[in-house]
Amino acid sequence: MTPALYRLLTWVATPFVRPLLERRRRRGKEDxxxxxxxxxxxxxxxxxGPLVWIHGASVGEAQSVLGxxxxxxxxxxxxxxxxxxxxVTSASLMASRLAAGAFHQYVPVDQPQAVRRFLxxxxxxxxxxxxxxxxxxxVLDTNRRGVPMALINGRMSQASFEGWRKRPGLIRPMLDCFRFVLPQSNVDAAHFTALGAGDVRTLGNLKFDAPALTADPAAxxxxAASMDERPRWLAASTHAGEExxxxxxxxxxxxxxPGLLTIVVPRHPERGEEVADSLAALGLTVARRRSGDVITGDTDIYLADTLGELGLFYRLCAISFIGGSLVPHGGQNPLEPARLGNAIVTGPHMGNFSETLGLLKAGGAVVEVPDEAGLAAAVEALLSDEDRVAALAAAARAVALQGDGVLDRVLAALKPLVDEAASRARP
Structure with missing residues (x-):
């Protein structure tokens, strides 16, 4: 695969783009x-004036660069x-989180005409x-227009690395477009270097220096009042099968x-009805946040199928299981509960955050379980051991604080490009 062949194929695919978007819209995946x-x-x-364009795939990437x-x-x-x-979920989140002077748009599909209109x-x-x-x-069209570019908080999983390594004719020209690459970790740095990136600088992971997730005080x-003193645990950012x-x-x-309450926050809240039905089929009493259901003494599962409230539930629970790790998805960001002092439990599939998980393990800040039975055993043990929960929470917070200063280092690296952007800006 070469850039020319890729461009030709995406031109040929033009008639299929709009029908594909319409199908995604009907499934709730497009706005x-x-x-x-x-x-x-x-x-x-x-x-x-000068315009800096930042692109990330979804919620995790967007949240990591809010600071x-x-x-x-x-x-x-x-x-x-x-x-x-x-x-759609990232767009909704950005609407309430972006600072003054910043705004959100959907990225265009990677079809030549759409890219040209956007640029x-x-x-x-x-x-x-x-x-x-x-x-x-x-990437390539932006570079052709002489726009300076950098890849920040770069991540390259082993699977992605193996995939790109089979397409050197495509990945190398793209990596050549970036003035420099700022990877999240030494492993990511090695992957980008092996794929042909030139100036690779490991300054740290921006997710370590991200602000804590927010929560509405009234909510x-x-x-907290409705949950009273009930023992509880959180299954956060869950994927299909984990609920x-x-x-x-x-x-x-x-x-x-006695009195156990389980809180489930699906990674994709649009699955709320489906998740509620499947949990009810187990004979459990489910209250849905999106429907305005209240928590009563009979509630088994509180299903938080809303967007942008994860910080609320990390504050309400001392024990948090990280979704995407019991199924082979690669996990979700464990630094979010770590920053808020949770005792963290993960499944075996945390490949997307392997280096972060390594730091948590080294700090004695995580319980890793192999399967559902292990999850049940870990949750039961933690619910009966407040001292263990407190020790895990303190260790997790200490690991999360190791990243202080990453944002300053990234900004220092970007300053010459920002100054260049300001000098080249057109009215």
Whole structure:
């Protein structure tokens, strides 16, 4: 595969793009009101002055750069920040989290015409790519326009590395477009270097320096009152199959842990109805947050099928299981509960956060279980051992604080590019 062949194939696929987006819209995976943005038609005017464009795939990538966006949008020189992502959940989250001077748009599909429309309108003066969301047309066309680019908080899993290694004719030209790559870890640095990246600098993981997830104080007080002193645990950012596992764990423990409450927060809240039905089929009493259901003494599962409230539930629970790890997904960010002082439990599939998990293990800050039975045993043990929970929580918080200063180092590396962007900006 070469850039020319990839571009030709995406031209040939043009007639299929709109039908594909329509199918995704019907499944709730696209925003009907903003679907034109996916075809490169801007939903907002371009602000005057220098514009920094930051792109990340979804919620995790977007949240990891919120602090960076805040500093860029409020810094000197004054710049506007365009944040693009590709998912409905990330767009909803960004609407409430972006700093003044920053705004969100959906990334265009990687089809030549859509990319051209996007770049013609926004004319970015600097482009920053987050983690590993590399679309060939978008990367290469941005570079052809002379826009300086950098890859920040770069992540390259072993699976992605093996995949790209089979396509050197495509990945090397893309990596050549970046002035430098700032990987999350030494492992990621080795992967990017092996794939052909030139200037690779390991400055740390921005997720370590991200602000703690927020929570509405009124909602926190109301939920805490409704839960009273009931023993509880959280299954956070769960994927298909993990909600049922959490339900079976609850069913197995409820007779031995009087008053037990299990809180489930699906990674994709649009699955709420499906998840509620499957848990109810186990004979459990489910209260859905999206439906406004209240927690009563009979509630077994509180299903938090809403967006952007995970910080609320990490504060309400001392014990948190990290979703995406009991099924082969690669896990979710364990630093979010660590930062809020939770005792963390994970399954065996944490490959997307292997280095972070290694730090948590070295710090005695995580309980890793092999399967559902192990999860049940770990949750039961922690529910009966407050000292162990407190020790795990303190260790997790200490690990999370190791990243202080990463944001400053990344900003220092980016400063020459930001200054260049300000000097080249057109009216």
């Amino acid at each position: 009907a009101a903003r679907l034109p943005e996916r075809l490169g038609y801007a939903g907002l005017p371009r602000p005057a 960076l966006i805040r500093r860029l949008a409020g810094g000197t020189p004054a710049v506007s920040v365009l944040m693009t992502t590709g998912t 013609d309108h926004w004319r970015p003066d600097l482009a920053l790519w987050v983690e590993s969301e590399l679309w060939p047309n978008l 926190l007080a109301q939920l 049922l596992a959490a339900g079976r764990v609850h069913a197995a423990l409820k007779a031995r842990v």
